[in-house]
Every structure is written in structure tokens, then in C-alpha cells.
Amino acid sequence: MNTLKYLQNNEFLLDVDLWRLFANLEELNKISLSFLKTFFETVKKHISKSDSPMDFSSVLRMFFQGDLCQTHQIYCLNYTSALFYLEKLRQREDFGIYLKWCEQNEQCKRLHLPELLVAPLHRLTRYPLLLNNIWKRSTDETEKSFIRSLKEKVEKSIRDLEGKVKWLDNFQKFRQLQEVIIWPQVWDRDKRFFVPECLKQNLRENSSENILCSVNRLLLHEGRLMLAESTRLLDVYLFLFDDFLLITKIKRNKKKYGGSDTSLIPVCPSLTPELQSFIREGGFCTVLDQPIPLDRLILKNVEPIQVTVFSLRNAFLIQHENRYRQCIAVFLLQAQTETAKKAWMSQIETAISNYTTQHETKKSSAFCFPVESSEI
Secondary structure: OOOHHHHHHHOOOOOOOOHHHHOOOOHHHHHHHHHHHHHHHHHHHHOOOOOHHHHHHHHHHHHHHOHHHHHHHHHHHHHHHHHHHHHHHHHOOHHHHHHHHHHHHHHHOOOOOHHHHHHHHHHHHHHHHHHHHHHOOOOHHHHHHHHHHHHHHHHHHHHHHHHHHHHOOOOOOOOHHHHHHHOOOHHHHOOOOOOOOOHHHHHOOOHHEEEEEHHOOOOOEEEEEEEEEEOOOOEEEEEOOOEEEEEEEEEEEOOOOOOHHHOOOOOOOOOHHHHHHHOOOOOOEOOOOEEEHHHHHEEOOOOOOHHHHHHHOOOEEEEEEOOOOOEEEEEEEEEOOOHHHHHHHHHHOOOOOHHHHHHHHHHHHHHHOOOOOOOO
């Protein structure tokens, strides 16, 4: 951070946002150092004067009821977006030179910037352990009670923060998916449907991309599989969400719809390494067919003997049914290994089970009418 400040004072890397990368690191460093010094001064005072009690309560009250946890929270909430921003900056040659020079410094201990940025998160999670150790060694009951309540307060603060960080991480992930998943119009996806040019604009207004805008949706599993077609095997990428399965075709063309260059899109660090690498190569995913709701998905195992003639291995079948329980689509998929196949089938089965349970609970609660009053 200091090196970046120095460079910016000398007219270099002026467009790099210091806050987006390091957040309130200066304030966090200052308050953490102050806590450390005050803490050890209390210990030194006790050692130099053996008759003086080791009074930690005043130190703990000053910092843990003050700004110590709050300052950590501000930093932690920026952490995911900082990694996202760092990934974007890495593509620049001038920033890469700055980063390499800093990481060669012996103070970094051969750690890279992402590994250093996560350190304050680890420190925050260790505070309850520190408080617990002080509590165990305390002899005063009043002090023990105070330290216990303080520990519980810090633990609750961490739990609340984890929820916020997960939400932000999920938001960043879905924003990235919106960039790389392309939803073709129905007449492009299926040549059976004819729509005159004069009517296409009306249909375009209902954008399928909004499906991925929900902040409550979760991505459970993703990965590359092979889809068996009549004459070939197609490279596909599957996204299993908590309410539907999406099958997409992998495209390696650098230009996507709208003419933007996907290779310049910063890669979200919470995506799988395989998908990150694919996006960096300029790839994107075109939706092959409509999303398959989990309550309309039938999963079937395919035994090796059933598809030996087609030279398929590690295969399983996905069947899409409509609301009348009629089959409207079938996908024969092949995984690279038997382990990968079992992982996919297990993930889909679990997702279906959880979705069914969740919606049965909602239905039962919807039919629980309030007790009628005696006046009715």
C-alpha cells in the first residue's frame, strides 16, 4: 500500500483506486497495533510489580466495545470485491511490474498479495480464542462474567459478518455469470419456431438474463461434461442452482453478443478454477435449452452395458418433464470419470431433495389457516 502511494505521488498508477484494493487498512493497522501495545503494557506492568493485579478488563472493554471489531468488519466486507478488483488490475503490465516488485520484498515472506489481504479476516476469527484463554485464567468471577459476555458478543459479530460476506460473494459470482452466460432467442435456439422480424422486438423485451438477477439464488455445483448427440459428443458446461439446472454450450470465440470482449472481463475469484481459466481464454456459455426446474427433473443412471455400443462411459440421463408429466427433453451426459459422474448425480439428487422439502414446507404453511373466531 505504501509503495502504491509512493508511485501515485510520482504520477504512476494514478487510476488505481487505493480504497478498492486495501479498504481501511491504515485504520485497521493503527487500532490493531494500539490494542497489541496496550495489551502487553498490562502484562509488563504486572511482571514489574508482582503485587499489582493483571487487569485485562479495562483493556478489553476499551477495544472490544470500541472500534476494533467494527474496523475489522469494514475491511472484511470489502475483501471479496478487493480480490475481484485485483484480478482485473493483474491484466495490466504496469500493475504487474508493481505487484512483482512488492512480492519480492522479504517482508512478504514469499506470500502473494491475495494471501496477505486475507490476513485480517483470520485475525478477527482468533479474537474469541484470545478472550477464551483469558477467561480460563481469570480468577475474579466478575471479570470472568464480563469476558464471557464479550466473547459471545464478538462471536455473534463474526457470525453476522460471515452472512454478509457470503451474500456479497454470491452477488459478485452471479454478476460474473450474467456476463458469460448468453441466452439466445427462442427462434435461434430452435429452428421450428418462426417469428417475423416485425414481432421479434416485442419478444426481446422479456429478457431471460433476469433469471440470474435474484440475490437469493445459490449456485450449488458446476462443471464440464459431454452431451451425446446423434452423430457427435458436444462439449457442454452445466450450472446446478438451488432451483433449476442450466445446460450451456461452450464457445471459445472472444466476441460475445454486443461486441464486448470477454477476455477483458475481470474474473470472480469464488468461481471454480476451471471456469476462471475458461473465461480468461475469452470463452462464454450459450444456453442450450430452457432451464430445467428441479421439480421437473428426472435423473437416471446409465449402466455401462446399456451404452457400450456408443462407446459412452460414466454416463447418466437427465429428463425434463412439463407440468403434465410429459417428457419434453432428454440429455444423455458423459463425465470424464466415474467419480465425477457420482459427484454430479449426488449433487443433483441432494438439490432436488432440498428443493422438494423446502416447497412442501411452504405449501403446508400456506394451508395452515388461522382459527376462526367465535363470531363467524
